[in-house]
Amino acid sequence: MTWLLALDHKRIGILYMLSALLFFLAGGMEAMVMRAQLAAPNLKLISPQIYNQMFTMHGTTMIFLVAMPVLTGFGVYLVPLMIGANQTALPRLGALSFWLQLLGGVLLYFSFATGSAPNAGWFSYAPLSEKPFSPGPGVDFWAFALLLIAAASIGAAINLIVTIATERAPGMTMRLVPLFVWMTFVASVMIVFALPALAAALVMLLSDRLLAAHFFDPAQGGAPLLWQHYFWIFGHPEVYIVVLPAFGMISEIIPVFSRKPIFGYPFVATSTVAIAFLSYGVWAHHMFAVALGRNFLAIFAAASMLIAVPTGMKIFSWIATMWGGSIRFTTAMLFAVAFLLEFTIGGLSGVAFATVPVDWQLTDTYFVVAHIHYVLFGGTVFALLAGVHYWFPKFSGRMLDEKLGHWSFWLVVLGFNTAVFVLHFLGLIGMPRRVYTYPDLPWYGALNLISTIGAAILVFGILLVCANVAMSLFFGAEAGDDPWNAWTLEWAAASPPLAQNFAEVPEVRSRRPLWDRKHPEAPDWMHV
């Protein structure tokens, strides 16, 4: 009962993470059903209708019920601790946002119980999502659930923005906040601007479906492309909304395990703001295959290539931080280093897609599936796994088992790359995405089988992470307050933190306040 009425940011953060874990397992099962169906040509393990429901629910779940809430959970838990605050600024809004988010997830999955789960894809393009083509209630469930989740996400973002703006410890200017806080702040501002576009599109879709409006019905003067514009005005910033906080985690972990301060803090912070601005000017690169006009294509292609520059600055900054450092390859650091490689692969295929002829050739093939998974799994999930291994001692007061951690790391890396890298080749030889089976064409069966075997290895690796977490909660070694000899303020609090995070408000004079406290003879602020 105390958890139901909880306002404490740490409890709300843990609730976000637990709900995201449950939905992650559900979304993972949906992926495995699809991979089993695609393991060999002409298989009919499930019906085409069920397959459509699986990929729709998998995409929707992983974006809206896993990536966004788990990052919000980390933000809600860690941001107050990192800025030296005892609570978020608007705790009731924080709690309301979590319960709305969960309600949205439950509503979405309730659609299975009605026998009519949504089946129009995670971006539900009109007119496929219109009543004549999707007559069941599945799309209605999807739209109502996403409206709830949009409201919840905006609420949580507002809470984080106000917390960072008003609750920082004395002396902690925005030039001194940890990079995870910076990136959570920018991602939250992006949510405030991006989610309303999705909400507006959903309101129009529901008006079409339930009130006989015609926004997306070309026969009545509507325009299906309007849905694509509004969805991707939300959708592309959304990619950065779920990647920037992950960048923030990497920016905390790599310096600690390299025993060096982050290289180029101002560049990492300002490139985050640049990404946020640019991300609102690239949405139409998701629409190159529709008739947009040559100038339009050129502008969006250029903007899409440009956004690689600030992203590349971060990659170089992390590499430069490691360069010459005294690197400790803990499991957290291994996942962080793997993140650099995996995300770069996804980023490079993204730049390829910014080239219009390449996009025309590869759109709606498995190359796109490979790209998005390298960005969102290779990027966000690898960073999250690094974050889990780094902050678990703070959350629980216990250490994760490093041996199990290393095993799970190698299984995840092997499984993920085996499952997803081959999808590039499948796309290049022309296999379209969202087909529930395929003919026995050269290489199709072999590459799909490899992918399915990789997915099974990946599942095993993820389950090993879960087992490590579960066992360490009870049998893990005592962590102490600062097991990594880290520098940010959350490590000054008890592990797990007490109801009141800090007995006295810490004063901050540099970007590494804990270093200053441990090394009064050579504090950072003397060099600033």
Added chain:
Amino acid sequence: MRDRAQLGMAMLLISEAVFFFLLILACANFQALPRLYVFSGSILTALLLAGSVSMWRKWRWATVALGVVFLVGLVGTSFAMLTAVHGLFVLAGVIAIGVVPVSAIRTMALYWYFFTAVWVVIFVVARQL
């Protein structure tokens, strides 16, 4: 505390501004704007403006009463998605103004001013196109 709440409200209203901008843009483009007559539309506008004045004076119950009259009047107009969505936000505002503590009235005033402004934009655009 007031600063935190007002900053939070400002963020919410920025979000709502984007939402209504995109909705009004789509409705204008597809000629799906509400049919508002000058007389009835002006009365509805006057009710919201009067509500804004009463919020400024911190007469919360006057604002609630004016909001209820506005909503009743809105039901009397021909149905349109845009005014219905706006009406839902006004309804939420009326309920919130009725239940929030006195210390939050200044913050709720921002909300009321904003939705008054949105209504004025809808009315003007609907009359122009």
